[in-house]
Amino acid sequence: MITDSAFRLAEDTEADLTALVGLHDGAARWMVRGGIDQWKPGDKDAEHFRRRIGTGEVWLLEHGGRAAGGYELWWEDEPAWGVQPPVAGYVHRLMTDRADAPAGSGRAMLAHAERRIAAVGRELARLDCLSRNRRLRTYYEAAGYRVVGEQPVKVAADGSRYGVLLLEKSLV
Secondary structure: OOOOEEEEEOOOOOHHHHHHHHHHHHHHHHHHOOOOOOOOOOOOOOOHHHHHHOHHHHHHHOOOEEHHHHHHOOOOOOHHOOOOOOOEEEEEEEEEEOOOOOOOHHHHHHHHHHHHHHHOOEEEEEEEOOOOOOOHHHHHHHHHOOOEEEEEEEEEOOOOOOEEEEEEOOOO
């Protein structure tokens, strides 16, 4: 069983940054093998996670003494959602170690993020996924998220452009 005690804030340490990069690259390799065109190995390096730790919340799910999953929690997301009132938290980079994470880890991380968002008094959990990623859309909808829009031209840090579905879940 996954409990809140299995979660901890990631720190700007070599061990945590290495774990986060490894989780991301492992998830990206799994996507590539499964024909899911979303993440690519090497897309997010230690500096990316260092910046996210410095500007928001990055959470690790620990199981058996090691990082089995992680996610980023942002308090605004202008590239996807535009300027918004402070009513939501934004979940990014939900990732699990496909070999070692306990069953249900992804849903447990979503639930943890939702509790964090509600704990600071915000009413909505929001996230986005590639418009063409039907598998991920289905996963999020099964977790209670609903599509509320689309951002047809989101610009990545490297300047590339892609479309995303905007999904949200009410926490009240």
